[in-house]
Amino acid sequence: MLLIFIIKFEWHLSDQPGMCTEASVSGADPLDTFCSPDASIYTPSSQFESNLKQLLESLSCNTSISGGFYNDTIGTGHDRVYGQTLCRGDVNSTVCQKCVSDASREIFNNCNSTDALIWYELCQVRYSYQMFFSSMSYTGKYPAQNDQEESVSDSNYFGDVLMYLMKNLSGESVFTPPKKMFATGEIELSGNRIIYGLEQCTRDISESDCKNCLVSALGDLSSCCSSRQGGTVVSRNCNVRKTWKVVVTCASAILFAVLVVLCAVHFRRQKRLKNVNDEEIRSEHVLLHDLASPTEVTITEEGVLVTSEELPFVDVATIKIATDDFSDSNKLGQGGFGTVYKGVLPDGIEVAVKRLSRKSWQGLEEFKNEVILIAKLQHRNLVRLLACGFEGEEKLLLYEYMPNKSLDTFIFDSQKRAELCWETYYNIIKGIARGLLYLHEDSRLRIIHRDLKPSNVLLDHEMVAKISDFGMARIFCENQNTANTKRVVGTYGYMAPEYAMEGLFSVKSDVFSFGVIMLEIISGKKNSGFYLTEHAKTLVAYAWNLWKDGKEVEFVDPCLMESSKTKEILRCMHIGLLCVQEDPEERPTMSNVVVLLESDSIELAEPKKPAIFAASRIAPIDESTSSPTPNGLTLSIILPR
Structure with missing residues (x-):
């Protein structure tokens, strides 16, 4: 049986930074061409022209095989020509070569100056009679297409959000060399609108020069285009672009198909099926096994290619060796849906292996959720999913190993708590906030975590906070702000009351959980169980x-x-109280929280009465939830009075 997944998008991918197709460069016109009026004009059939022609041919051939950036020099004396090419950081070698070839031909045919530069959407080509490598000279240019962009009605709001996005991208472009001085991102506006941004520097200049170039370019972008739906500023050493789209597509079905394709690659290699008691799992295995030529199947998650190369599969036998057959001595934690073990792969890489519980429908659902959500989420403050493996009843997820375990091991242990200073805790708070902001607003999907708590905040060797455990997370459609569920899952003490009592959840549910964590960090006390003290029913009530x-x-x-x-x-206590206010509408968004944490000059609103509630019964989904350990996953159903 051959299954074919067809997913249709009504988007214009070539218009969005970070996404391109070969069609986007075929026959495309240049954004701008600069034939320097200050340079001399070379004579046709001269040695300079011959050297230039040879240089441009060299650039076209070598740029794509050198990672999208290339310098070369041909000739001697006054006939020497210096050349440089740069392709956009997200294009493949084929598209890069095509663009550079088109640009080289265009600049040769239309410029007879000894100094010239041409910009396309996906590449730029520059040549000159004088040496310019590794030197930064900013002269921003506005392509004519900027004048064709429509205006936005809420220009002040639009401009502020645009600059917030682009300034964040500047830091990513400058300080992440593995990304080749290139960064793209997006941020959501009201009305289902998204601003996409792109920034890039030539790779021969220093970090400080790149930063200075981008500062100048962003100033020009703000001047020309902060009230327009799109805009581009190009220069010799850096480029910035942005565009605006209305998005109405929900990605849940697409993401499920992504999981199916990923799993198909693995099962094709297995060449046999295990006998599985769980009828639901058996049906899914048969479905996957019957896919023809799965290694040739490709599928895009909102325009982003997901392949088995990006989420490798590891044989279960290899994982068993890495964890000493899941020995108790390697156990890191126990939760409602499985156990986490430390493992060491054959190449010496340390990993945390989540072994989801066997013959469990909840375990299968969590496995799908984690693979779907985390495979494409990449952020400094999110735990990175490295690989997965499954065979028969075994469902395994491999994460980067966090040597300092989880946040709760520090804040609720008086001895370990004293090991850290306030500055470290403050950085942890800001790290959690940035991770949530990415999930809520900056990732391609709007994701609600639904189980944020200290044991789900892990700490790396530098005590950088990383949010983990996405088994209970939910994806929101682009036009969706709230959702309702009859099956409330999460951890008592961190759940917003509207979720616990009515099943309503939104980004503000995560904001509430974040506020509770802030108050716990500051006080060193747990919110759940605080009613056993003489102070108040909850830690939140005590703080208020x-x-x-x-x-x-x-x-x-x-x-x-x-x-x-x-x-x-x-001030952090004040922000925490704002996050736990009873009315979800009164709570700040995570973008507001990040701004408030970064700046002590912004005046804070007076917090209103916090959400203080009690549950008459806590019914564990699984017996193991009654005694969670630091890296476990606690899940409870909260019933109203």
């Missing part, structure tokens, strides 16, 4: 009571006060 009585200093763990950062700590 002290705040309104002007005794907020009493809430702070004394060991943090010794760091002389009282004002900053109390």
Whole structure:
């Protein structure tokens, strides 16, 4: 049986930064051409022209095989010609070569100056009679197409959000050399609109020169195009672009198909099926096994290619060897849907292996969720999924190993808590906030985590916070802000009341959980179980009571006060109380939270009454949820009174 997945998109991919097709360069006109009026004119059939022609041919041949950037020099003395090419960082070698070839032919036919530069959508070509490698000279140019872009109605709001996105991309372009001084990103506006941004520098200049070039280019972009739906600024050493789209497509069905294709690649290699008791799993195995030539199948997740190369499969036998056959000595944690083990792969890489529970429908659903969500999510503050493996009843996920375990092992242990200073905790708070912002607004999909808690915040060797466990996460369509469920899952103490009591969840549900974590970090006390103390029913209620009585200093763990950062700590407490307000509409978005954490000059609103509620019964989904360990996954159903 041959199954064919056909997914149709009504998008114009060539118009979006970060996505291109070969059609987007075929017969395309240049964005702009600069034949320097200050340089001399070379004579036809001269040695300079001969050298130039030879140089351009060399550039066309060598750029694609050198990673999209290439310098070359041909000739001597006054006839020497210097040349440089740059392809956009997200195009493949075929598209790069085609673009450089078109640009070289165009600049040769239309410029007879000894110094010239041409820009296409996907590449640029420059030549000159004088040496210009590794030197930065900014002269921004506005392609004529900018004048054809339509205006936006809310220009002030649009411009502010645009600059927020582009300034963040500048940092990514400059300080991530593996990305070849290239970055793309997006940010969502109201009304289902998304701004896509792109920034790039030539790779021969320094980080500081790249940063300075982008600062100048962004200033020009703001001047020319902050009130337009699209815009481009090009220069010798850097380019910036942005465009605006209305998106109405929900990606859930697409993502499921992505999972099916990924799994098909693995099962084709297995060449046999295991006998599985779970009828649902058996049916899915047969479905996957019957796919013909799965290694040739490609599928795009909203325009982004997902392949088995990006999410490798590891044989279960290899994983068993890496974990010493899942020995207890390698166990890192236990949760409702499985156990996490430390493993060492044959190449010496340390990994954390999540072994999902056998013969469990919930385990299968979590496996799908984690593979679908994390495979394409790449952010400094998200735990990276490295590979997966499954065979029969075994469902395994391999993550980067976090040597410092989870946040709760520090904040709820008086001895380990004292090992960290406030500055470290503050960076952890900001890291969690940036990770949530990426999930809510900056990733291609809007993702609600739904189970954010300290045990799901892992810490790497530098104590950088990384959000983990996406088994309960939900994908929102682009025009969706809230959702409702009859099956409430999560962890008591971190769930927003509208979710726990009514099944309503949104990005503001995660904001509530984040606020609780902030208050726990500051106080060193757990929110759940706080009712056992004489202070208040919950930690949130205790914080609120002290705040309104002007005794907020009493809430702070004394060991943090010794760091002389009282004002900053109390500001974080204030932000935490804003996040746990009873009305979800009153809670800030994570983009607002990040801004408030980064700047102490912005005045904070007075927090309103927080969400304080109690549950009459906590019914564990699985017996193992009753005693979670640091890296476990606690899941409960909360029933209203």
